[in-house]
Amino acid sequence: MSHVNRRSKGAKRIPGLVCAGVLAGAAVFSGSAPAAAQAPRTAGTGTQAEDIRDRLESIPGMKVVEVTEQQGRPLYELTYAQPVDHKNPGAGTFAQHLTLWHKAADKPTVFFTPGYSLPAKLSDPSYDHPLTQILDANQVSVEHRYFGDSRPSGAAGEDWSKLTVQQEAADEHRLTKALRTIERGKWIGTGSSKGGMTATYHERYYPDDLDGVVAVVAPDDTPAQGDRGYRRFFETVGTKECRAAVNAVQREMLVRRAALLPKFEAQARAEGATFEETFGSSDRAYEYAVLDQVWGFWQGGTADDCATVPDAKRASDDELYSWSMEHGMVMESDEGAATDAGPYFRQAATQLGWADLRFEHLEGLLRYPGVRQPNSVLPAAMRGTYDGRTATDVDRWVRTKGERMMFIYAGNDPWSAERFTPSAHDSYRYVAPGANHWSPIEKLPPEQLAEAIGTLKRWADVK
Structure with missing residues (x-):
């Protein structure tokens, strides 16, 4: 059970996969953060911030809603105009909400997909993601379509047929292409629970967008498994x-x-x-x-x-x-x-x-x-009817063609009972014994934790 920070009023407790998407045990996972992350320079004001804002606003469809500071660096709250239907781009758009925490254009970027809405407050700790700490990276956090405020208005917002894995992956593909014109370092996708699934789907449909993916407690629920796991x-x-x-x-x-x-x-x-x-x-x-x-x-x-x-x-x-x-x-x-x-x-x-x-x-x-x-x-x-073809396709692709993918699961978590199997292409899976849905990282054995961090830094080209 988790409480999700939402923009909407009247939020109630939600079970299952609905979670904040923040990796538990951040301090344990990150170990000793890079010096720049521990004591950041005040770089969130002046010419750099103005230049990044200008470049963001020059991207067609991108709007800067607000600029604040996070640890002395500019945090941009943004919206980006996305097609309601990527198969029919002329059928209207909606504003997808996201944030960019910018440090430097040549640093890596963590592309964080909670799989749900974004936190209501920009000061929420999820804006300092553990992977961002490890890599001293920029961070993009993106709200899932049809969640929170990222929902079309009018009749389109009630057309749930456009809430699909493929449509969200296309959203993230367009967004990644747009922002990589600004953030030029390596990009690492990540998410926890449903967010981990979302990051995995993005990688399956657009494998050239990211330089690595870390998916935490991401279920792989396919018809072939028949819930045996x-x-x-x-x-x-x-x-x-x-x-x-x-x-x-x-x-x-x-x-x-x-x-x-x-x-x-x-x-x-x-x-x-x-x-x-x-x-x-x-x-x-x-x-x-x-x-x-x-x-x-x-x-x-x-x-x-x-x-x-x-x-x-x-x-x-x-x-x-x-x-x-x-x-x-x-x-x-x-x-x-x-x-x-x-x-x-x-x-x-x-x-x-x-x-x-x-x-x-x-x-x-x-x-x-x-x-x-x-x-x-x-x-x-x-309500809808289940179609298992997407889950089957993604499962097969991950185990045979996926590259630079890392899956982290928890031994005492039911959502971890049916797991993605990584391919032999520089991809890995770890299971934290005794951990629940919220604490897999901190429970990894020390040698596995060190190995995972080493792989992540290699993917991100961080020494």
């Missing part, structure tokens, strides 16, 4: 005793549905959450939340959290409900679909894929079989 994960993660305890709590949440559903409904009223346009009823929303609980427990927790699991039979209703809401259970709602959750679930329903778990231990307690799937969380206008 996810099922195997839940059969082996942690200890047998911990898995049994978490499953028992999940089961008890359904056994005591009559007592616990009113608590769920009271929380919904307090938070202003409704379910009419998505689930259709609070009971259906409650069952979805319970089914998603075990996933959320491992995504954000570790083996240390096993000690907190209550005795399912002896815990009071309040204890059971409170623990569950603090350890993986999330309330999805109509209002959530209007934030980053909606576009994410739309992509999961159509191209990204979804983990279809079996829940044998809940047999006889489910009223809505099949409710745990992305279309349940979406209003009718946003």
Whole structure:
């Protein structure tokens, strides 16, 4: 579970892949930052900043919205006019939001794709990405199409068919070409979770844009895998005793549905959450939340959290409900679909894929079989049909043709259960034992961490 910083109001908690995209353990990953990054020169004002602004504004479709300072260097908030449909450029444009943190034109550039909206505040720590620290690099951060403010106005903004992997990759391709006229060093693409997937897709469709890609906890969910990796994960993660305890709590949440559903409904009223346009009823929303609980427990927790699991039979209703809401259970709602959750679930329903778990231990307690799937969380206008051809194509390309790609996964993270397999072309995969979705970098063994940083610096031509 994570909280996403958004520009939109009324942001709610969002499960699954919806994450801030900031790599955990920045200090550990970056080690000792370059001297220039530790004590930057004041270079954000005067002639240099004015020159970069002029060059940005000379790019057709680029607009400088605001200029601030980050560690003494200019941070430009920008918009860039992108075609709503790259196959039909004359059918209108939208303003894609991005930022450029500029240090020097000959330094490397980290091209950061959170996969969602950008943080609402330019002072957010994601504007000092760990890879940016390691390389003392410039940084471009780009908001995904149809997320946050990067959405077409009018009817085009309601046409979810244009929210595709291919269209976003084309956005990033145009943007990379435009900004490489200013930032002339090596470019490294990166992102975490859905952002890691986004960086991988960019590389697949436009392999000449970037000089390397570092994708963190990026799922590779293909039809051919049939969710076997996810099922195997839940059969082996942690200890047998911990898995049994978490499953028992999940089961008890359904056994005591009559007592616990009113608590769920009271929380919904307090938070202003409704379910009419998505689930259709609070009971259906409650069952979805319970089914998603075990996933959320491992995504954000570790083996240390096993000690907190209550005795399912002896815990009071309040204890059971409170623990569950603090350890993986999330309330999805109509209002959530209007934030980053909606576009994410739309992509999961159509191209990204979804983990279809079996829940044998809940047999006889489910009223809505099949409710745990992305279309349940979406209003009718946003629902879609899954097409696995994109996931299959990207998987095959990465394992056979991808070059200079690095994948970092977490051993105790369900999203890391189905992983990209890098090719033999200067590409690598690391798995951090015991780490969850938010902490893979800091848990890498020291020799693997040093190897990964060495590879990254080689790609970026940094000594």
